[in-house]
Amino acid sequence: MNDNARQEPPSRRSKRGRKLDPDGTRREILREARIEFAEKGFSGARIDDIGARTKTAKRMIYYYFGNKEGLYVAALEQAYADIRAMETTLELDHLSPELAMCRLVDFTFDYEQENTDFVRIISSENMNYAQYLKQSRNVKELNSNILDSVSRILERGYAEGAFRRKLRPLDLHLMIISLCYYRVSNMHTFSVIFDCDLTDAETSERHKKMIRNTILCYLCSDDEHPGTDA
Amino acid sequence: MNDNARQEPPSRRSKRGRKLDPDGTRREILREARIEFAEKGFSGARIDDIGARTKTAKRMIYYYFGNKEGLYVAALEQAYADIRAMETTLELDHLSPELAMCRLVDFTFDYEQENTDFVRIISSENMNYAQYLKQSRNVKELNSNILDSVSRILERGYAEGAFRRKLRPLDLHLMIISLCYYRVSNMHTFSVIFDCDLTDAETSERHKKMIRNTILCYLCSDDEHPGTDA
Amino acid sequence: MNDNARQEPPSRRSKRGRKLDPDGTRREILREARIEFAEKGFSGARIDDIGARTKTAKRMIYYYFGNKEGLYVAALEQAYADIRAMETTLELDHLSPELAMCRLVDFTFDYEQENTDFVRIISSENMNYAQYLKQSRNVKELNSNILDSVSRILERGYAEGAFRRKLRPLDLHLMIISLCYYRVSNMHTFSVIFDCDLTDAETSERHKKMIRNTILCYLCSDDEHPGTDA
Amino acid sequence: MNDNARQEPPSRRSKRGRKLDPDGTRREILREARIEFAEKGFSGARIDDIGARTKTAKRMIYYYFGNKEGLYVAALEQAYADIRAMETTLELDHLSPELAMCRLVDFTFDYEQENTDFVRIISSENMNYAQYLKQSRNVKELNSNILDSVSRILERGYAEGAFRRKLRPLDLHLMIISLCYYRVSNMHTFSVIFDCDLTDAETSERHKKMIRNTILCYLCSDDEHPGTDA
DNA sequence: TATGAATGAGCTTTCATTCAT
DNA sequence: TATGAATGAAAGCTCATTCAT
Numbered sequence: 001m002n003d004n005a006r007q008e009p010p011s012r013r014s015k016r017g018r019k020l021d022p023d024g025t026r027r028e029i030l031r032e033a034r035i036e037f038a039e040k041g042f043s044g045a046r047i048d049d050i051g052a053r054t055k056t057a058k059r060m061i062y063y064y065f066g067n068k069e070g071l072y073v074a075a076l077e078q079a080y081a082d083i084r085a086m087e088t089t090l091e092l093d094h095l096s097p098e099l100a101m102c103r104l105v106d107f108t109f110d111y112e113q114e115n116t117d118f119v120r121i122i123s124s125e126n127m128n129y130a131q132y133l134k135q136s137r138n139v140k141e142l143n144s145n146i147l148d149s150v151s152r153i154l155e156r157g158y159a160e161g162a163f164r165r166k167l168r169p170l171d172l173h174l175m176i177i178s179l180c181y182y183r184v185s186n187m188h189t190f191s192v193i194f195d196c197d198l199t200d201a202e203t204s205e206r207h208k209k210m211i212r213n214t215i216l217c218y219l220c221s222d223d224e225h226p227g228t229d230a
Numbered sequence: 231m232n233d234n235a236r237q238e239p240p241s242r243r244s245k246r247g248r249k250l251d252p253d254g255t256r257r258e259i260l261r262e263a264r265i266e267f268a269e270k271g272f273s274g275a276r277i278d279d280i281g282a283r284t285k286t287a288k289r290m291i292y293y294y295f296g297n298k299e300g301l302y303v304a305a306l307e308q309a310y311a312d313i314r315a316m317e318t319t320l321e322l323d324h325l326s327p328e329l330a331m332c333r334l335v336d337f338t339f340d341y342e343q344e345n346t347d348f349v350r351i352i353s354s355e356n357m358n359y360a361q362y363l364k365q366s367r368n369v370k371e372l373n374s375n376i377l378d379s380v381s382r383i384l385e386r387g388y389a390e391g392a393f394r395r396k397l398r399p400l401d402l403h404l405m406i407i408s409l410c411y412y413r414v415s416n417m418h419t420f421s422v423i424f425d426c427d428l429t430d431a432e433t434s435e436r437h438k439k440m441i442r443n444t445i446l447c448y449l450c451s452d453d454e455h456p457g458t459d460a
Numbered sequence: 461m462n463d464n465a466r467q468e469p470p471s472r473r474s475k476r477g478r479k480l481d482p483d484g485t486r487r488e489i490l491r492e493a494r495i496e497f498a499e500k501g502f503s504g505a506r507i508d509d510i511g512a513r514t515k516t517a518k519r520m521i522y523y524y525f526g527n528k529e530g531l532y533v534a535a536l537e538q539a540y541a542d543i544r545a546m547e548t549t550l551e552l553d554h555l556s557p558e559l560a561m562c563r564l565v566d567f568t569f570d571y572e573q574e575n576t577d578f579v580r581i582i583s584s585e586n587m588n589y590a591q592y593l594k595q596s597r598n599v600k601e602l603n604s605n606i607l608d609s610v611s612r613i614l615e616r617g618y619a620e621g622a623f624r625r626k627l628r629p630l631d632l633h634l635m636i637i638s639l640c641y642y643r644v645s646n647m648h649t650f651s652v653i654f655d656c657d658l659t660d661a662e663t664s665e666r667h668k669k670m671i672r673n674t675i676l677c678y679l680c681s682d683d684e685h686p687g688t689d690a
Numbered sequence: 691m692n693d694n695a696r697q698e699p700p701s702r703r704s705k706r707g708r709k710l711d712p713d714g715t716r717r718e719i720l721r722e723a724r725i726e727f728a729e730k731g732f733s734g735a736r737i738d739d740i741g742a743r744t745k746t747a748k749r750m751i752y753y754y755f756g757n758k759e760g761l762y763v764a765a766l767e768q769a770y771a772d773i774r775a776m777e778t779t780l781e782l783d784h785l786s787p788e789l790a791m792c793r794l795v796d797f798t799f800d801y802e803q804e805n806t807d808f809v810r811i812i813s814s815e816n817m818n819y820a821q822y823l824k825q826s827r828n829v830k831e832l833n834s835n836i837l838d839s840v841s842r843i844l845e846r847g848y849a850e851g852a853f854r855r856k857l858r859p860l861d862l863h864l865m866i867i868s869l870c871y872y873r874v875s876n877m878h879t880f881s882v883i884f885d886c887d888l889t890d891a892e893t894s895e896r897h898k899k900m901i902r903n904t905i906l907c908y909l910c911s912d913d914e915h916p917g918t919d920a
Numbered sequence: 921t922a923t924g925a926a927t928g929a930g931c932t933t934t935c936a937t938t939c940a941t
Numbered sequence: 942t943a944t945g946a947a948t949g950a951a952a953g954c955t956c957a958t959t960c961a962t
Contacts, residue, residue, distance in 0.1 A: 674904060688793045
């Protein structure tokens with residue numbers, strides 16, 4: 001998904017019989033790289049395979065991205081750019097705090113579920129201890145708006161008395177993403193171990209409702225339950 | 231943790247003056263393999279490196295485990311066996327439903343946080359679409375008790391009127407593990423993007439409480455919040 | 461040194477706002493190629509690097525010189541042309557045979573020492589078994605005058621009785637060049653092995669005197685020393 | 691030359707149908723590497739070609755020498771070890787100073803002429819600015835005896851009054867090696883430019899005598915010839 | 921049981937060169 | 942004249958695995 005909507009530019013040809021289209025070539029490589037990296041992770045991905053997916057020669061990967069790392073970082077940046085771009089289209093400010101929060105949760109749920117590529121490349125990068133993400137300057141800036149969104153909903157909710165639980169925006173975001181992400185990132189082992197299918201439409205709908213209610217119940221209540229540590 | 235407590239067995243010696251200790255050798259390989267696989271995933275792990283970590287030659291890996299896949303599957307099974315073994319020591323049945331649930335959540339939180347190796351090897355296996363886990367027979371059996379535990383707590387809670395939310399044990403387990411797992415599995419990218427430290431003791435304690443209350447609030451209430459789909 | 465003194469020619473401009481200056485471009489490429497080839501030899505030199513050194517695109521290398529070999533041959537020819545041009549300015553004929561010989565030796569010493577690029581590109585070509593030099597027509601003609609110079613000095617020396625040793629001009633030239641060339645061409649290994657610095661000014665001056673006296677002593681004497689072969 | 695005299699050890703087989711002979715394999719690779727490096731220099735040499743020359747797989751190069759650099763350094767060390775080993779067999783101390791010096795010169799002349807491989811690999815390393823030789827510890831120690839030999843001859847010559855020219859051993863060694871080395875290292879360009887054949891037996895003999903006399907004349911005289919600098 | 925030696929297949933990357941404008 | 946884009950061939954090196962003892 002993502003930049004799939006682009007229509008073929010000027011005109012491109014196959015391996016032999018070349019045609020010049022630098023931007024198109026670059027984008028094609030990036031798109032296929034992202035799929036490959038999402039499927040196999042950084043170390044499992046093969047430059048050869050990415051090259052084979054494209055209409056141009058594998059050699060162009062080095063022409064445009066320098067090396068495997070450079071390509072991976074570019075794919076990672078694209079992945080983050082895409083989700084943040086989507087988030088900005090949500091228009092949460094004109095909804096009631098409660099509805100806005102529901103919409104945010106639902107959006108997160110849907111996005112993770114529909115964009116397994118995104119989930120997988122992020123998981124892959126965590127296997128790398130985020131060493132490549134750290135190299136990227138742009139990514140850090142991209143991600144401030146999601147916290148702003150959460151923050152604004154919370155404040156409005158507190159002001160209107162709809163939310164009683166005092167929470168840091170970062171913590172709330174963590175909970176939402178955790179609930180939406182895990183069932184996609186870990187669906188394979190989960191399915192094997194518990195012999196179930198998390199992609200089933202009915203299950204999916206049930207989980208979405210469950211997560212939405214979990215977040216809202218927590219926000220609207222201020223009950224405390226005893227821990228077991230001390 | 232785990233098989234660290236092994237005591238030195240008999241002790242004959244090979245030509246090279248090395249102790250002959252088949253079981254010890256096997257366990258040493260397995261222990262180091264698990265660390266390596268947890269660090270780098272299946273494709274990133276190196277047989278050479280695992281060999282170098284052990285006191286014996288890498289050749290023994292093939293002797294005992296056949297090939298890389300065999301070693302990986304064995305490491306995976308160990309990882310699951312360890313957590314399930316821990317779970318059975320919880321003794322939840324003599325606690326009140328509410329306290330039992332808190333204990334289960336707290337345990338899950340602590341285990342994931344303290345055993346990043348476990349989290350990472352499971353994430354790695356999800357990058358592999360669980361293809362190796364599917365090969366393992368034993369693993370599926372091992373994992374029934376966690377659902378039983380959840381199930382028993384729920385039933386007692388419904389019977390006593392402590393819990394009002396009707397839930398499938400599997401769904402509840404999914405929520406708990408999601409909340410506890412993500413903050414460990416994705417701590418690296420999360421930390422980079424939001425410039426925070428999820429391993430910080432204070433943060434950790436705050437999250438633990440938050441997750442516990444989230445689960446309990448949800449269970450004890452039966453409020454429904456409107457979705458944004460239809 | 462050498463073609464540095466070129467003056468800027470006309471100056472039209474290309475689309476990219478670059479000056480159109482065919483001859484200047486060609487000379488710039490040749491100058492940088494010579495540096496690169498001298499530094500790394502034929503096989504070690506990189507077309508990309510030569511391109512990067514110039515203000516124009518590497519594509520122009522192929523435009524002007526055809527291929528790597530063509531560029532290398534051109535650089536080689538330049539190198540020979542430069543030294544032979546210098547040699548013709550020596551004006552040895554109006555000096556006494558002895559002084560003329562000293563002057564020739566000193567010049568050779570200085571030139572090799574100051575033009576390490578020349579020394580290195582010649583060494584490089586010897587690593588190539590002179591295969592590229594053989595392709596060049598012009599080079600062979602260029603090098604007759606040095607032998608003529610030596611020859612004339614010798615004849616005058618014999619006529620005047622200053623030199624008693626009968627020698628072929630070619631052999632004498634070989635000796636002079638050997639003594640002056642080696643200490644430049646092999647300075648790196650020599651320095652490492654014997655832990656000394658051949659570029660040191662004092663050392664350099666001592667060697668120059670030594671070489672001069674070596675040649676002159678040999679020429680002026682006719683002693684024979686017994687060999688150890690037969 | 692060099693370690694060619696080794697007779698085939700236990701028994702080695704061709705590519706398939708392996709036989710174990712670690713030391714033989716290592717030596718074979720080293721011998722062929724030296725030939726390849728001498729022929730083409732470091733950057734021109736091909737690991738593939740070295741592998742093809744041997745009876746074992748190219749892969750073993752990495753097994754024994756790590757990488758191309760490691761192999762090159764090993765070949766370089768061998769080259770120096772060989773010539774220094776030969777030099778120690780000269781037994782110069784029981785000859786008269788004059789004869790000893792002649793013998794040393796003749797030996798150097800013969801060795802360089804007969805071991806073009808040695809000359810070429812040293813030239814190659816100078817093209818590399820001796821960067822690899824600098825990595826080698828052993829080489830520096832190996833090369834002290836040649837200076838000792840020169841030193842002892844000189845001292846005896848001064849004591850007996852045979853030599854009148856006061857010289858540093860290092861400077862004298864430099865002259866001898868220069869005269870013997872250049873005509874081998876630069877024979878290809880020299881032959882092309884001056885249309886002659888330096889490998890011709892008669893020429894070779896004439897040059898040997900010339901070099902011997904040059905060195906001896908210089909040592910036995912103490913004439914000074916005026917320079918042209920100041 | 922234990923181990924060093926050996927290897928084929930394949931991986932990332934480099935390099936001189938040509939295409940198309 | 943000038944240039945960016947594109948490429949095949951090959952280079953150095955890695956990796957899981959097997960051989961032979």
